[in-house]
Amino acid sequence: MFKGVRYVVRENANNLYRIYSIAKYELLADMRDSKLGMFWNFANPAIQVITYWFVFGFVFNRSQVDGIDFLSWMLGGMVIWFFISPCITNGCNAIYQKINIITKMKFPVSILPATVVLKEAFNHLCLMIIVVVLFAVNGHFPSLHWLGLIYYFVCSILFSISLSLMTSVLNMLARDTRKLILACMRLLMYLTPILWDIKSLPHVFQVIMKLNPIYYLVCGYRDCFFYHEGILFYWKQMLVFWTWTILLFWIGSTIMYKFRTKFMDLI
Amino acid sequence: MMEDYAIEFRNVSKIYKLNGKEKKKTEHKMFYALKDVCFCIPVGEVVGILGTNGSGKSTMATILAGISEIDEGEMIVNGEQALIAINTGLNNQLTGLENIELKGALLGLKPQRVNEIIEGVADFAELGEFLYQPVKKYSSGMKSRLGFSINLCLDPDILIIDEALSVGDKGFANKCLKRMKELKKHGKTIVFVSHSLPQVREFCDTALWIEAGMLKEYGEVNAVCDHYSDYVDRLNKMSAEEKKRENEEKFQKRLVTDAKEGFWDKALTFFQKHM
Numbered sequence: 103m104f105k106g107v108r109y110v111v112r113e114n115a116n117n118l119y120r121i122y123s124i125a126k127y128e129l130l131a132d133m134r135d136s137k138l139g140m141f142w143n144f145a146n147p148a149i150q151v152i153t154y155w156f157v158f159g160f161v162f163n164r165s166q167v168d169g170i171d172f173l174s175w176m177l178g179g180m181v182i183w184f185f186i187s188p189c190i191t192n193g194c195n196a197i198y199q200k201i202n203i204i205t206k207m208k209f210p211v212s213i214l215p216a217t218v219v220l221k222e223a224f225n226h227l228c229l230m231i232i233v234v235v236l237f238a239v240n241g242h243f244p245s246l247h248w249l250g251l252i253y254y255f256v257c258s259i260l261f262s263i264s265l266s267l268m269t270s271v272l273n274m275l276a277r278d279t280r281k282l283i284l285a286c287m288r289l290l291m292y293l294t295p296i297l298w299d300i301k302s303l304p305h306v307f308q309v310i311m312k313l314n315p316i317y318y319l320v321c322g323y324r325d326c327f328f329y330h331e332g333i334l335f336y337w338k339q340m341l342v343f344w345t346w347t348i349l350l351f352w353i354g355s356t357i358m359y360k361f362r363t364k365f366m367d368l369i
Numbered sequence: 370m371m372e373d374y375a376i377e378f379r380n381v382s383k384i385y386k387l388n389g390k391e392k393k394k395t396e397h398k399m400f401y402a403l404k405d406v407c408f409c410i411p412v413g414e415v416v417g418i419l420g421t422n423g424s425g426k427s428t429m430a431t432i433l434a435g436i437s438e439i440d441e442g443e444m445i446v447n448g449e450q451a452l453i454a455i456n457t458g459l460n461n462q463l464t465g466l467e468n469i470e471l472k473g474a475l476l477g478l479k480p481q482r483v484n485e486i487i488e489g490v491a492d493f494a495e496l497g498e499f500l501y502q503p504v505k506k507y508s509s510g511m512k513s514r515l516g517f518s519i520n521l522c523l524d525p526d527i528l529i530i531d532e533a534l535s536v537g538d539k540g541f542a543n544k545c546l547k548r549m550k551e552l553k554k555h556g557k558t559i560v561f562v563s564h565s566l567p568q569v570r571e572f573c574d575t576a577l578w579i580e581a582g583m584l585k586e587y588g589e590v591n592a593v594c595d596h597y598s599d600y601v602d603r604l605n606k607m608s609a610e611e612k613k614r615e616n617e618e619k620f621q622k623r624l625v626t627d628a629k630e631g632f633w634d635k636a637l638t639f640f641q642k643h644m
Binding site for chain 2: 117119120122123124127128130131132134135202203204205206207208209275361363364366367368
């Protein structure tokens with residue numbers, strides 16, 4: 103029952119250098135692709151943030167949430183979404199993208215989701231630096247509470263890998279998986295209380311929203327930035343989040359284990 | 370104790386699924402890519418694999434390399450095997466040097482080992498100053514030389530080469546053959562898949578002829594090559610009509626009659642049909 107889990111964990115642990123190299127050179131190749139390179143890693147999120155701020159903060163005139171200016175509040179949640187979202191969309195393509203490698207050499211397929219997530223993690227860290235500067239300008243200075251970000255960052259990495267394990271295998275079985283996920287991403291963003299305050303909903307819906315594992319990460323990031331309640335304050339959501347992650351990881355690694363030798367014939 | 374055989378095939382079969390003519394129909398055909406193949410390759414032997422197009426040579430290579438799994442029978446491999454894949458894993462945006470590092474890592478080399486091989490690879494591939502240029506500026510010959518050289522730096526016990534030497538010019542092909550002869554001296558087992566009869570005759574000790582997924586002959590290289598070239602000549606002389614009939618016959622022979630499917634295979638078939 104846990105054969106798949108053991109297999110995936112072992113394969114990933116034995117190939118850390120491979121994961122690192124693939125992520126590193128892929129990033130490098132991406133940057134070489136365009137003249138401005140790294141600039142686009144920042145420009146894309148920046149333009150999105152400005153758009154949402156214009157629509158929600160300016161047009162709908164939401165000036166403050168819980169005493170925090172709207173731009174900072176939104177950014178605190180948005181920044182983790184900018185990590186999770188490409189992890190989900192690229193993660194499900196992780197195996198398919200490397201099809202010419204796995205059909206031509208003996209390759210530990212289950213490390214591919216981790217390479218994608220690691221690559222995005224680097225982009226996320228770059229973005230974090232900018233966010234920290236922006237917050238400082240807006241009057242939210244780094245404090246000890248911000249160390250909690252490390253925990254939430256690790257959480258989001260594990261969640262992304264677990265989800266990608268599953269979706270990347272499903273995407274090999276039917277390419278429709280990726281199309282479905284791409285189509286649902288926007289929906290997922292608006293369903294996750296990133297741009298709007300969860301307190302504006304009736305209580306029942308609030309509970310349903312809290313079942314969303316991504317909202318736990320959003321909450322966590324915001325807590326570290328502004329609310330400073332501590333990690334254990336959200337223990338119910340924490341429980342839900344880890345249930346999701348472990349379940350996804352279990353399903354993902356089981357089907358990865360089952361199909362690991364069949365990818366060759368699935369092209 | 371020394372193992373006598375590098376590779377042993379016992380009644381190995383590989384099955385591919387084919388789509389029926391009409392998509393909605395529930396029946397689907399199963400097709401033997403390899404059928405009931407038995408042979409043993411001793412350690413240190415250089416084997417050429419011959420066969421016409423579609424006879425299962427490449428399938429054989431991927432199975433030997435451990436990339437693809439067999440459906441029936443048993444395969445015993447003593448030692449580590451590696452398939453020489455030339456252009457895989459090269460990234461056009463990266464320089465030659467970076468590609469050596471990347472492909473080295475992809476192949477599972479340790480960081481120190483990658484640093485050790487860089488010089489040797491650059492020399493063997495004759496890149497010169499191009500080592501620091503992005504691979505997209507390379508000529509196609511240069512690219513294959515780079516890919517091939519990195520592969521040679523792996524140190525497997527069993528080397529599988531699938532049509533690798535058909536790229537690159539004659540000089541480089543000779544250089545590769547020379548390098549492989551060195552490996553042969555070190556007691557490596559080499560499986561050489563090629564269309565070029567002269568290369569097979571020159572380089573291999575024995576040859577293995579696969580026709581229509583079945584093992585036709587395995588033995589001394591010149592004898593098998595002679596029989597194979599006779600067969601190809603006979604095929605070429607056939608009229609289109611005869612050829613078609615022969616192919617049809619071969620195809621019918623390769624269809625699977627008694628198919629049994631496990632749960633995961635069924636799930637797979639289901640997915641492919643309905644999505």
